[in-house]
Structures are given as structure tokens and as C-alpha cells.
Amino acid sequence: MSVDQLSVSLTKEQAYALVDAVAERDELALTASAHENEETGEWVFEAACDSPPDLEAFNALAQEVLGGTVQFSVEPIDPEVNWVAKSLEGLAPVIAGGFYVYGSHETGPIPEGLTPMRIDAAQAFGTGHHETTTGCLEAIEAVLETKSPSAMIDVGTGTGVLAIALAKRTGKKVLATDIDPIAVTTTDDNARDNEVAGLIDTLVATGLDHHAIAARAPYDLVVANILAGPLVELAPGMGVITQAGGTAILSGILNTQADGVIEAYEKAGFTLRDHLKRKDWTTLVLEKR
Structure with missing residues (x-):
């Protein structure tokens, strides 16, 4: 190309x-x-x-x-x-939700009190710099202050940054899926570099259509930073795989698209708990009724 x-x-x-x-x-x-x-x-x-x-x-x-x-x-x-x-190689480190996301080119000290994640630019989305990723990291931090999830899935994992954040903060297993095999390989590499390879299981899957996703359901924490259209399409399936009282953190949504996504997830059995806006982008935190 x-x-x-x-x-x-x-x-x-x-x-x-x-x-x-x-x-x-x-x-x-x-x-x-x-x-x-x-x-x-x-x-x-x-x-x-x-x-x-x-x-x-x-x-x-x-x-x-x-x-x-x-x-x-x-x-x-x-x-x-x-x-x-x-x-992307020149991007500065990002601090969001108690996480410090940096590339291997960064030689400065890691600030105290933050969870470090080394995520280099790669052929997959998610270096921590986009408002959708920072919104998700902030939402993860807030959710983990009150809940202790044990069954977690990151749908559309990209570089694996959100799955790695969950694994590092909880010390528990996370299933990370993506439609793109390059993203899955990138996530494996980043999980190893961040010393959580044993906690992250990766899977090439289209949406939620894979027996391995169903086999580990129900989940008490689902994260998906993709796009509004696919999120709406996945809403019924998200309702199926999320347990009652479980949380869904969704992003990749423009502020103008938020109402449509909220409506789709309310129909799928979710209640809106938080709505974070970062510039033109929205991150939603919903709870399964």
C-alpha cells in the first residue's frame, strides 16, 4: 500500500x-x-x-x-x-484516571501514585491520547472505587490499553477481543511488556459472535471503545452477556450520537449512571438492571 x-x-x-x-x-x-x-x-x-x-x-x-x-x-x-x-512516536505521556500512559521513547521518571502503562504507537487504535481512551480510563477508575469486578471483557481492544488498565488495577483475568488480528497481536505484545500477559486472554472475534465470549459470560464489567454505530448494533448482545448489576463502559461516541446509544442500551436493560464529555467525545457508564 x-x-x-x-x-x-x-x-x-x-x-x-x-x-x-x-x-x-x-x-x-x-x-x-x-x-x-x-x-x-x-x-x-x-x-x-x-x-x-x-x-x-x-x-x-x-x-x-x-x-x-x-x-x-x-x-x-x-x-x-x-x-x-x-x-504517533512523538506523543507525550498521558495521565487519566490514575493511569500514566507513556511510550518507550519517554525517558522521564514515572510519577508516584499512578499506575504506569507502556503503550507504543502501533497499527491499532489506543495510545491513550484520544478523548475516548482517556474518558474510558477515568470511568474505569471511578467504577473500581465502588466495585470489584471479577469477570471482565474489553470488546474492540485495539492496543489493549483498557484491558491492561483493568488487569493492572484488579489483578484479575480480562478477555480482550478485536475483529482485527493485528490488534490482538499488538495487545499480546503490550500485555507482555506491561507484565500482565498471564491476566489477559486475547481473541479474534467479530463483535460478540464467538463461543468463547459466551462461555465466560455473564460479565460484571464490559468495556468497549469502538464507534457509536457498532455499539448500537451490539446493544442487545451486551444485555445478554452482562450480569444484573454489572457495568458497561462505552466510548467512541460523538456527543451528538450519545442519545441514540443511550436509548439502545436502555432498551437492552441498562440504566445510565454517568455521562463523561471530553471535547466532542462521550464516554457512557451504564448499569445492567
Whole structure:
């Protein structure tokens, strides 16, 4: 696959606003990120795109989000380079919900009192920087203050960051599933790097359609950071696999989509307990009636 990198220097606020806008348009980019240039102090928006990128669409999006035109530069990415890692390797550590998420390039000391998780950029979603991931980590922290789950599943695990958070904080087994075999391999690697490989069982599965998921049900904690559409489709099945009194933490939801997801899960037997908003993104905490 031929991949190009599209970039432009912006203010910090503009760069993150454009990243959020691109995240809502899956067809535009394979990945998008914002980071500070250590040499110049400028903030840079970068996106990895199938070659050639749709510059007309990017320009229209910039006009809509930033209120003006910008001059994007485009350069090819070496096919031997992991373009996801390249676009994310400079990201700073993230603190969310008592967790400290960092990459192996980070050499600073780990702050006291936080649960560390080393998650390097990879070809799977979830380095801890997106508002959906930080929202889930904050929700996990809040839920674990009052509950002690023993049967947990992370649906659409990506890099495994949420499963690793649960395993580290509870010391109990977590089932981590994803439709993408690369994500499952990445989760295995990250679980090993974070010394919780023995606590995380991984599985390639489409949604909830696998006998191994049913065999370990019911679950008292379900986490799923995917997208609003799939979450709505999974709502009836989530109701089946979650035990009474169990908790579901859901994200990957735009604020404008939250009401539709809440309605679907109320029909599936859940009650809304918390609604976290981070910029344009929502994380829901629901309890099975």
C-alpha cells in the first residue's frame, strides 16, 4: 500500500481541532495526530493517507473547522516504515484516571501514585491520547472505587490499553477481543511488556459472535471503545452477556450520537449512571438492571 504524509503547522488548538475533525471522517486518513516540534516549538498536524490524499476534502475541512485555508504539504512515506508509529512516536505521556500512559521513547521518571502503562504507537487504535481512551480510563477508575469486578471483557481492544488498565488495577483475568488480528497481536505484545500477559486472554472475534465470549459470560464489567454505530448494533448482545448489576463502559461516541446509544442500551436493560464529555467525545457508564 502506498501511503503519503500530509502535514501543516498550526496553533496547538487548531491542530487538535483538525485531528478531532479528521477522526470523524474515516475515509480521509489512516491516522491523524498533533504534536509539538521540539526544535521550533511549532505545533504540527499530521495525517497518514492512502496515496494520493484528497487535498480538496482536507482543504474544505480546514475551512469548516479553522475558518480559513491552510497550506498542506504532502510527502510519501517509505513503505518499509510503520506509518502509524511514525505519526504517533512523538506523543507525550498521558495521565487519566490514575493511569500514566507513556511510550518507550519517554525517558522521564514515572510519577508516584499512578499506575504506569507502556503503550507504543502501533497499527491499532489506543495510545491513550484520544478523548475516548482517556474518558474510558477515568470511568474505569471511578467504577473500581465502588466495585470489584471479577469477570471482565474489553470488546474492540485495539492496543489493549483498557484491558491492561483493568488487569493492572484488579489483578484479575480480562478477555480482550478485536475483529482485527493485528490488534490482538499488538495487545499480546503490550500485555507482555506491561507484565500482565498471564491476566489477559486475547481473541479474534467479530463483535460478540464467538463461543468463547459466551462461555465466560455473564460479565460484571464490559468495556468497549469502538464507534457509536457498532455499539448500537451490539446493544442487545451486551444485555445478554452482562450480569444484573454489572457495568458497561462505552466510548467512541460523538456527543451528538450519545442519545441514540443511550436509548439502545436502555432498551437492552441498562440504566445510565454517568455521562463523561471530553471535547466532542462521550464516554457512557451504564448499569445492567
